[in-house]
Amino acid sequence: DVKVTQSSRYLVKRTGEKVFLECVQDMDHENMFWYRQDPGLGLRLIYFSYDVKMKEKGDIPEGYSVSREKKERFSLILESASTNQTSMYLCASSHTGTGDTDTQYFGPGTRLTVL
Amino acid sequence: GNSVTQMEGPVTLSEEAFLTINCTYTATGYPSLFWYVQYPGEGLQLLLKATKADDKGSNKGFEATYRKETTSFHLEKGSVQVSDSAVYFCALRHTGNQFYFGTGTSLTVIP
Numbered sequence: 001d002v003k004v005t006q007s008s009r010y011l012v013k014r015t016g017e018k019v020f021l022e023c024v025q026d027m028d029h030e031n032m033f034w035y036r037q038d039p040g041l042g043l044r045l046i047y048f049s050y051d052v053k054m055k056e057k058g059d060i061p062e063g064y065s066v067s068r069e070k071k072e073r074f075s076l077i078l079e080s081a082s083t084n085q086t087s088m089y090l091c092a093s094s095h096t097g098t099g100d101t102d103t104q105y106f107g108p109g110t111r112l113t114v115l
Numbered sequence: 116g117n118s119v120t121q122m123e124g125p126v127t128l129s130e131e132a133f134l135t136i137n138c139t140y141t142a143t144g145y146p147s148l149f150w151y152v153q154y155p156g157e158g159l160q161l162l163l164k165a166t167k168a169d170d171k172g173s174n175k176g177f178e179a180t181y182r183k184e185t186t187s188f189h190l191e192k193g194s195v196q197v198s199d200s201a202v203y204f205c206a207l208r209h210t211g212n213q214f215y216f217g218t219g220t221s222l223t224v225i226p
Contacts, residue, residue: 004158031212042204042218043159050212057215090158096212102147102166104206104214107160 002031003027006091007013012113015075023091030096033073033104034058034066036086050096081114086105088112117142119177119218123165128195135219136190138179146209148172148181148188153202153219162190162203165168195224 007022023032032054033048035058045058047066055066063085074091074093091107122137140146147166151159163172167182177192188205205217 031165033214040218043216045213048213092159092214094212102208103149103161103164104208106151106160108158 004091004105005095006107006110008087008110009108010084010111010113012115013078014115015079015082017029017078017114019081019112019114020093021076021089021091021112023074023076023093023107024072025074025093025105026072027093027095027105029069029093029105030071031094032068033092033094034064034074034076035090035092037090042071042088044047046076081112083114086112117146117207117209117215119205119207119215119217121203121220123218123220125223128222130197130224130226131194132169132224134190134192134222135198136147136203136205136222138208138217140188140205141188142186142207142209142215144209146207148179149206149208149214150177150179150180150188150190151204151206151216153204155183155201159204162166195222197224197226200203200224 003026033045049068061079065077089110092104094104118141149164150162153159153163163174165172165181171180202219
């Protein structure tokens with residue numbers, strides 16, 4: 001089975017801190033994604049990456065950056081955390097292609113609270 | 116552009132009731148369509164999918180049929196259980212690797 005792991009399930013940080021959220025997948029997927037999930041808004045794409053060192057902005061990239069130095073790892077960085085970044089953060093990965101390989105697999109999520 | 120619209124919740128049903136959660140999409144061509152489920156405190160899990168028109172995805176008693184003519188992918192289950200209480204997301208993937216998700220429908224099943 002595909003496994004996507006995230007470094008923390010719960011995280012509490014203070015305003016202005018630099019925050020790193022780590023995601024690792026073990027299925028050699030080319031594509032990795034970061035979403036945030038908020039009540040009534042569903043999932044919103046922050047950034048995605050289709051290859052090592054490649055990144056693309058999603059719908060809400062402001063206040064975030066990402067790093068993908070290795071194929072299996074995709075990091076989300078909050079340069080200076082703010083209270084409006086309190087949310088559930090979900091990482092996902094997928095193969096490139098169609099048919100049976102086009103499913104996204106999700107990690108368990110990190111619930112971040114910024115005080 | 117690509118988008119997914121699903122019925123708003125929350126939905127509350129009694130055990131053994133019939134479930135329908137509506138989902139319609141906007142996309143050119145033939146996207147792949149998905150239903151994901153999120154149990155409390157967890158990430159999303161793939162529930163079922165369909166990759167071409169008239170395909171039926173099914174899993175754990177849930178079904179959805181890809182209807183190109185109505186651009187729909189409604190989720191159904193004949194008899195829900197308390198353990199089906201979760202948030203359900205409809206999603207599509209078109210050309211490229213990006214997914215488009217609906218806003219989610221919360222289902223609560225009461226004994």
